[in-house]
Amino acid sequence: MIALIGYAVNLVVAAETLAPLAQLHSGIAILPGVLWFIFARLPEMRAEIPRVGLASTFWISALVANGVALPFSNGVLQLSQWLPDADPVTRIVGYTLGAGVVQEICKYLVVYSLTREARLQQRTDAVAYAVASAMGYATAINLVQALVSPATPGYASFDTFSTVALSVTPSLLVAYGIAETRLGKASAFLMPIMFALAALLYGTLTTLRGILTNAVLTLQADAQISQPNPIIDVALVAGIATVVAVSVAFLINNAERREAEAVGGR
Amino acid sequence: MAAIVEIGQQQDQGNLRQRWSHYFVLAYAAVSIIVAVNLRISVLNETLPYSDVETGIRARYPVGWLIETGEDYVFQVRNVGRIGYKTSIQVSIRPVSLNTTTRNLLDALSLSRAQTLTAYRVLAIEDGLRIANDIPATRMRYVFVDVSPDATLQRIPIVVEAFDVIAIQEGQAIIMSFLADATTFEQERPAFERFINETDF
Numbered sequence: 180m181i182a183l184i185g186y187a188v189n190l191v192v193a194a195e196t197l198a199p200l201a202q203l204h205s206g207i208a209i210l211p212g213v214l215w216f217i218f219a220r221l222p223e224m225r226a227e228i229p230r231v232g233l234a235s236t237f238w239i240s241a242l243v244a245n246g247v248a249l250p251f252s253n254g255v256l257q258l259s260q261w262l263p264d265a266d267p268v269t270r271i272v273g274y275t276l277g278a279g280v281v282q283e284i285c286k287y288l289v290v291y292s293l294t295r296e297a298r299l300q301q302r303t304d305a306v307a308y309a310v311a312s313a314m315g316y317a318t319a320i321n322l323v324q325a326l327v328s329p330a331t332p333g334y335a336s337f338d339t340f341s342t343v344a345l346s347v348t349p350s351l352l353v354a355y356g357i358a359e360t361r362l363g364k365a366s367a368f369l370m371p372i373m374f375a376l377a378a379l380l381y382g383t384l385t386t387l388r389g390i391l392t393n394a395v396l397t398l399q400a401d402a403q404i405s406q407p408n409p410i411i412d413v414a415l416v417a418g419i420a421t422v423v424a425v426s427v428a429f430l431i432n433n434a435e436r437r438e439a440e441a442v443g444g445r
Numbered sequence: 446m447a448a449i450v451e452i453g454q455q456q457d458q459g460n461l462r463q464r465w466s467h468y469f470v471l472a473y474a475a476v477s478i479i480v481a482v483n484l485r486i487s488v489l490n491e492t493l494p495y496s497d498v499e500t501g502i503r504a505r506y507p508v509g510w511l512i513e514t515g516e517d518y519v520f521q522v523r524n525v526g527r528i529g530y531k532t533s534i535q536v537s538i539r540p541v542s543l544n545t546t547t548r549n550l551l552d553a554l555s556l557s558r559a560q561t562l563t564a565y566r567v568l569a570i571e572d573g574l575r576i577a578n579d580i581p582a583t584r585m586r587y588v589f590v591d592v593s594p595d596a597t598l599q600r601i602p603i604v605v606e607a608f609d610v611i612a613i614q615e616g617q618a619i620i621m622s623f624l625a626d627a628t629t630f631e632q633e634r635p636a637f638e639r640f641i642n643e644t645d646f
Binding site: 255256257258260261262264265269272273275276277280281283284287291356360361366367368369370371374375378 | 462463465466467469470471472473474477478480481482484485488489509526
């Protein structure tokens with residue numbers, strides 16, 4: 180609680196001293212978190228048996244992102260020094276084993292720790308906690324991005340969306356792994372496999388975003404000035420996120436239907 | 446005023462299968478991070494070969510650095526990806542007489558640089574080094590201020606820190622220079638140390 184209050188005070192102090200562009204970017208950065216709170220957290224309070232600890236999951240994930248994941252990625256792995264110039268295969272491996280694994284292990288440990296007290300009653304509970312964690316994590320990353328290198332509202336919006344999608348999409352895979360491990364009878368290897376897939380998804384998407392959306396240099400005399408293309412970025416990330424969300428929903432529905440059939444057949 | 450009542454439930458420690466899956470995840474994450482750190486080291490230390498038949502120099506320079514040849518030097522490699530002063534390694538050869546010592550050469554270099562470089566100062570001279578094939582060498586550390594000749598370029602002059610490693614062999618002085626922004630000199634220095642260790646004459 181003390182850490183949360185300190186973090187909030189720090190943000191308020193920082194916001195007062197920011198340039199207008201950074202203030203605008205900061206507003207856009209926290210928008211997904213606000214929307215999550217309005218459309219996911221508030222309705223939960225009106226539920227007959229509300230899920231306990233969703234807000235804690237959000238805030239602790241944000242603190243872990245800011246206090247552990249970012250310092251580790253920037254200070255120890257220093258990804259920006261060597262990955263952007265590497266070949267695509269090295270980039271996929273580097274982003275998967277570096278940023279992807281760091282991001283997923285931080286969120287996984289938060290969800291694992293906060294849901295140990297029998298908070299998972301059905302498979303969708305795992306999705307709810309994993310998404311809460313992913314939203315908190317992405318909000319912290321977006322805020323740091325806004326404070327360190329503020330962008331114009333257009334690019335800030337696209338970037339914020341992509342960061343949120345890159346945090347939530349792999350979390351859906353981890354959520355499926357947690358749900359099946361805790362509530363189903365899945366093998367002990369399912370969870371690490373889903374975890375590895377989540378990190379791989381993050382690494383591949385991050386590399387593809389760089390290849391497909393960044394501006395390119397050309398020596399052709401008649402070439403137009405190349406500019407980054409955030410539309411492709413959003414389309415790519417949103418497309419993959421939709422496919423993963425539909426697949427995880429199908430798997431969870433299928434598992435719950437089979438379980439219901441098994442219970443009914445007894 | 447609405448209040449949320451948390452209903453405490455029984456601690457669920459999980460069965461053996463769940464605990465093993467958790468341990469597997471932790472092990473996978475630990476191994477992945479170790480591999481990522483190793484990958485970082487191997488990418489940052491990756492080098493490309495260069496050989497000059499005329500002077501008999503064989504060297505390996507960092508991947509991603511731009512290699513150039515010129516009249517004043519055999520070759521130089523520059524880290525063109527760096528913002529600000531481009532870290533560079535330069536190799537040049539000068540004919541010397543039998544009586545010329547490395548100290549004579551260092552003095553000549555200093556006199557010449559003092560006239561062309563802004564605020565040129567020698568920081569230290571160190572004898573007794575050994576480079577490729579156990580050739581004795583001398584190292585001179587110096588600084589100067591890089592002021593761009595382009596008056597329209599809006600940038601603060603950069604303090605550059607540099608090394609010269611000089612060796613005399615068979616009537617030739619081999620001069621290997623390493624130049625970097627003083628603020629990142631120590632951080633970039635290992636690239637030069639590797640370059641010296643992997644260069645043959």
